[in-house]
Amino acid sequence: MNDILIQNTVAFFEKSFGSSPQKTVLSPGRINIIGEHIDYNDGYVLPAAIDKVICFAFEKNNTKTSKIIAIDLNEEFEIDLTQEVKLSDVVWTNYIRGVIKQLQDNGFSFDGFNCVFSSNIPVGSGLSSSAALECGMIFGIKSLFDLKIEKKDISLLGQKAEHWVGINCGIMDQFSSVHGLENKVIQLDCNNLDFEYHNADFKDYSLILFDSNVKHSLFTSEYNTRRIECEEGLSIIKSHFPEVKSFRDATEEQVLSLKDKMTEKVFSRVHFVVKEINRVIKACKALDEGNIELLGELLFETHYGLSQEYEVSCEELDMLVNTAKEDDAIVGSRLMGGGFGGCTINLVKKGNENEVKRKFSKLYLDTFGIELKFYDVKISNGTTLL
Numbered sequence: 001m002n003d004i005l006i007q008n009t010v011a012f013f014e015k016s017f018g019s020s021p022q023k024t025v026l027s028p029g030r031i032n033i034i035g036e037h038i039d040y041n042d043g044y045v046l047p048a049a050i051d052k053v054i055c056f057a058f059e060k061n062n063t064k065t066s067k068i069i070a071i072d073l074n075e076e077f078e079i080d081l082t083q084e085v086k087l088s089d090v091v092w093t094n095y096i097r098g099v100i101k102q103l104q105d106n107g108f109s110f111d112g113f114n115c116v117f118s119s120n121i122p123v124g125s126g127l128s129s130s131a132a133l134e135c136g137m138i139f140g141i142k143s144l145f146d147l148k149i150e151k152k153d154i155s156l157l158g159q160k161a162e163h164w165v166g167i168n169c170g171i172m173d174q175f176s177s178v179h180g181l182e183n184k185v186i187q188l189d190c191n192n193l194d195f196e197y198h199n200a201d202f203k204d205y206s207l208i209l210f211d212s213n214v215k216h217s218l219f220t221s222e223y224n225t226r227r228i229e230c231e232e233g234l235s236i237i238k239s240h241f242p243e244v245k246s247f248r249d250a251t252e253e254q255v256l257s258l259k260d261k262m263t264e265k266v267f268s269r270v271h272f273v274v275k276e277i278n279r280v281i282k283a284c285k286a287l288d289e290g291n292i293e294l295l296g297e298l299l300f301e302t303h304y305g306l307s308q309e310y311e312v313s314c315e316e317l318d319m320l321v322n323t324a325k326e327d328d329a330i331v332g333s334r335l336m337g338g339g340f341g342g343c344t345i346n347l348v349k350k351g352n353e354n355e356v357k358r359k360f361s362k363l364y365l366d367t368f369g370i371e372l373k374f375y376d377v378k379i380s381n382g383t384t385l386l
Helices: 003-017 091-105 129-144 151-165 172-179 219-240 252-257 264-288 292-309 315-325 353-368
Strands: 023-032 047-060 065-070 075-080 113-119 184-189 195-199 205-215 330-336 341-349 373-377
Touching (some): 003 047, 113 129, 184 264, 205 315, 252 264, 264 292, 315 341, 341 353, 353 373
Parallel strands (some): 065 113
Antiparallel strands (some): 047 113
């Protein structure tokens, strides 16, 4: 699928600069199988790199200026590497400016380069195209100038670049973009970056994302509220069970025993978090055993929790998941990402993909008057040099 993207990117580079690229890099988007809203609650996430990528072509240009062309946007910019890096009004360039700034601030020395890039990651779909852009750019500069940067540090530099742009993201997106392995998911502890791989060979099932094509504006304010509610709930648990240091130490029984000590909202948030941490552990075991049906049940449970207890869903996402639950061809479905719009992730029995898409597309259009988009994804390798 990416062969045409690679060919077109390299051809565009040759046409633009009259030479062949010295380095070609693929940097992927990501999905998260399960473990939503628990990265900041001391739980594990379970992301994986996917086969939707940004392709970059690089060469040294033996100057102190870099020229970068975004093929898909039909836009380009130049940056003088001897000058202080500042934010621009052209937003997409800031992710690259941020990468250059982070590399320079961390003592890495490099000269000017030419770069073109093109992507088949759907922008705004929650598949982390910005992390792919940051990590692919760092990886390309590292390879071009033989910089000594570990994989973990590529992730952290990418995250810092995004923070500099003004988006206070966690580490999951960059980490999974860099560390992904084909047919493996990453059980990641976002606190200390400990991680381990688990099998993710879906053999008889297809992973399909249903893009709701809606984005409700509640996310930022509600996200901050959820964090405050969870902190309050954890404080109550700690006051009654001193051995609990974080949600990872708490049990569902402990939470249930404190129901009358919390507000209804706080109890619901905490109950979801503790159960979701346990679901991630169960999901890893199910994947290692190839029990995709059990994984699917866990996805449905997670969506129920996100919708009813954590309250970050919306009617469009609920309709998609509730319909999926009644469809024998779909063994698991849930909202993916922060919520209030975006995609659902679905495990569909192979051979049923086209019928499922036809059915859901019509039903969604009839119900909401909105076109439903579909992305078929496969779990793939992280950022790589071709």
